[in-house]
Amino acid sequence: MSFQAPKGTFDWLPPRSEQVLAVREALVGPARLAGYGYIETPVFEDTQLFARGVGESTDIVSKEMYTFPDKAGRSLTLRPEGTASVVRAVLQHGLHNGQLPVKLWYSGSQFRYERAQKGRYRHFWQVGAEALGSEDPALDAEVVLLGAQGFASLGLTGVRLLINSLGDKTCRPTYRAALQEFLRGLDLDADTRARIEINPLRVLDDKRPEVQAQLTGAPLVIDHLCAACKSYHEEVRALLSAAGVAYEDDPRLVRGLDYYTRTTFEFVHDGLGSQSAVGGGGRYDGLSEMLGGPPLPSVGWALGVDRTVLAMEAEGLIDDTAPGRVQVYGVPLGDEARRRMFLLVTELRQAGVSADLAYGGKGLKGAMKGADRSGARFALILGERDLAAQAVQLKDLTTAEQTEVPLAQVVDVLKGKVQ
Numbered sequence: 410m411s412f413q414a415p416k417g418t419f420d421w422l423p424p425r426s427e428q429v430l431a432v433r434e435a436l437v438g439p440a441r442l443a444g445y446g447y448i449e450t451p452v453f454e455d456t457q458l459f460a461r462g463v464g465e466s467t468d469i470v471s472k473e474m475y476t477f478p479d480k481a482g483r484s485l486t487l488r489p490e491g492t493a494s495v496v497r498a499v500l501q502h503g504l505h506n507g508q509l510p511v512k513l514w515y516s517g518s519q520f521r522y523e524r525a526q527k528g529r530y531r532h533f534w535q536v537g538a539e540a541l542g543s544e545d546p547a548l549d550a551e552v553v554l555l556g557a558q559g560f561a562s563l564g565l566t567g568v569r570l571l572i573n574s575l576g577d578k579t580c581r582p583t584y585r586a587a588l589q590e591f592l593r594g595l596d597l598d599a600d601t602r603a604r605i606e607i608n609p610l611r612v613l614d615d616k617r618p619e620v621q622a623q624l625t626g627a628p629l630v631i632d633h634l635c636a637a638c639k640s641y642h643e644e645v646r647a648l649l650s651a652a653g654v655a656y657e658d659d660p661r662l663v664r665g666l667d668y669y670t671r672t673t674f675e676f677v678h679d680g681l682g683s684q685s686a687v688g689g690g691g692r693y694d695g696l697s698e699m700l701g702g703p704p705l706p707s708v709g710w711a712l713g714v715d716r717t718v719l720a721m722e723a724e725g726l727i728d729d730t731a732p733g734r735v736q737v738y739g740v741p742l743g744d745e746a747r748r749r750m751f752l753l754v755t756e757l758r759q760a761g762v763s764a765d766l767a768y769g770g771k772g773l774k775g776a777m778k779g780a781d782r783s784g785a786r787f788a789l790i791l792g793e794r795d796l797a798a799q800a801v802q803l804k805d806l807t808t809a810e811q812t813e814v815p816l817a818q819v820v821d822v823l824k825g826k827v828q
């Protein structure tokens with residue numbers, strides 16, 4: 410019997426996996442420069458954290474959570490996103506009692522039982538940035554800008570930024586009622602009619618053409634914003650324009666999580682087919698209170714690492730020609746040489762030179778093939794005669810040039826050549 414990775418999951422393997430690591434680093438680079446500190450939270454949490462935080466009426470909570478009882482009967486859930494956990498951690502450790510905003514970034518696996526397809530996985534990777542405890546349009550603009558810079562730093566040119574405001578607790582209820590009234594007048598199936606009562610904004614996001622066709626005249630939240638939300642939104646937009654960030658107003662942008670207020674945004678890439686969102690986020694002023702904390706107006710995003718890699722692939726930015734695994738490859742011929750080479754390779758690594766050697770007692774031909782496959786620039790060939798002379802043959806694999814170097818000097822010689 411042989412095993413396969415579970416449906417909706419996959420493995421990142423070398424050399425691509427090295428690029429994935431670099432993508433994660435690059436996406437959060439700008440946030441780190443803006444003072445965001447690293448946070449790690451557990452991969453599973455109390456189920457209620459997500460039920461309350463993300464919202465019972467969302468697809469994530471109602472259909473997609475990996476929920477299980479532990480051996481003591483607690484209901485736990487593999488995290489479907491990072492924001493609720495970050496707020497939980499901030500409240501639990503009282504970070505909000507210090508300087509505000511609290512700025513945090515994270516990187517990790519997320520789990521959603523979704524219909525698996527290209528770009529949509531059951532186990533995927535996000536990096537995220539959250540700024541908690543401050544209501545200031547400049548903070549919204551900062552967060553959006555840092556995301557845009559993250560994508561740009563990878564050389565991506567096809568990422569578009571969509572922006573909207575979802576209002577606050579003053580104006581959203583009036584809008585919700587107006588939207589519900591409009592939706593109740595449409596010809597919709599029973600499930601969708603039920604959704605009108607629970608989460609009418611999500612109906613706007615229904616992708617089916619027969620539903621979309623009826624939504625043309627639907628009231629838009631942007632036309633129902635109260636004065637405070639309106640001027641806040643204008644200020645965020647003005648700051649983004651001043652910073653040279655290109656964005657598109659998308660009055661129909663609603664997000665799949667319930668905690669959003671005011672600023673919401675998504676980064677999309679057109680080279681990905683139907684799963685076009687490479688990142689998303691917004692302001693979540695009420696989330697802390699939903700989780701039993703004090704008011705903590707906050708804003709953040711999460712960027713999808715796997716989809717970003719697909720976007721880079723679509724733009725031809727992924728280079729799968731394997732870079733050299735190591736710089737130097739040892740070819741020992743015989744037992745005595747193997748013992749000496751083992752020490753030499755260890756010395757090289759300690760000196761900061763990446764090195765490997767031929768294992769398994771291979772002969773010269775097999776070992777040289779290993780040297781080629783490793784991508785190393787130099788091979789070190791050590792035979793009995795070399796040992797007797799306390800020397801080693803240093804072969805430049807790009808030019809085939811071979812020189813003899815005293816064993817006592819080879820680490821220094823190589824250090825000079827590879828750096």
Ligand code: HAM
Nearest residue numbers: 490492529530533686687688689690691709710711713
């Ligand atoms: P989200 O829009 O659900 O937001 O996810 C953010 C990003 O994660 C998406 O834009 C997408 O790139 C990636 N993603 C989501 N689901 C999948 C999947 N099944 N397979 C592959 N990639 C996926 C959030 O998670 C919020 N916590 C963002 C946030 C932070 N809002 C405020 N702070």
